[in-house]
Amino acid sequence: MTIRLLATAALTALLVPLAPAAAEPAAAPAAQAPAEPLFALILVPGPAWKPGKPFAEQGLRPHFDYWMALFREGRIASAGPVGSDSGLVLLRAADQAAADAILAADPAIAAGIFTGTVRRYAPPMVNPAVLPSGAPR
Numbered sequence: 001m002t003i004r005l006l007a008t009a010a011l012t013a014l015l016v017p018l019a020p021a022a023a024e025p026a027a028a029p030a031a032q033a034p035a036e037p038l039f040a041l042i043l044v045p046g047p048a049w050k051p052g053k054p055f056a057e058q059g060l061r062p063h064f065d066y067w068m069a070l071f072r073e074g075r076i077a078s079a080g081p082v083g084s085d086s087g088l089v090l091l092r093a094a095d096q097a098a099a100d101a102i103l104a105a106d107p108a109i110a111a112g113i114f115t116g117t118v119r120r121y122a123p124p125m126v127n128p129a130v131l132p133s134g135a136p137r
Helices: 002-018 061-072 096-104
Strands: 038-045 076-082 086-092 114-120
Touching: 038 096, 061 076, 096 114
Parallel strands: none
Antiparallel strands: 038 086, 038 114, 076 086
8 A cells, every 4th residue: 555655646746747837637538449459668768868867857748748648539548657767658559550650759759768669468367446447458
């Protein structure tokens, strides 16, 4: 429970500086038919990453806005930081090429702040009590 609370606090601390000052509440994601496969996108520091600087000082606002738009479209199942310099996105896309193109269009990838990989994600176990929005496909 303590780890989950700490993780939530860390994520909140990361995202609050990126949120617009007078932001509207985030709209609920559009309903996404579970027909598209799920992909895991793993983001790690790229050549433009500033070692020793927190996420909030890496110039990630365009990156945040890009992924938030995809979240609002209903394409993102989950996304957020992993540790102090990496990230993970669970994304629905038509196929590997589409998922690769979505990653390539991330402004932080284009700027070299992150590099990333995309892998198909088809978990054989999903706990609906932990992931109540439905099982990934």
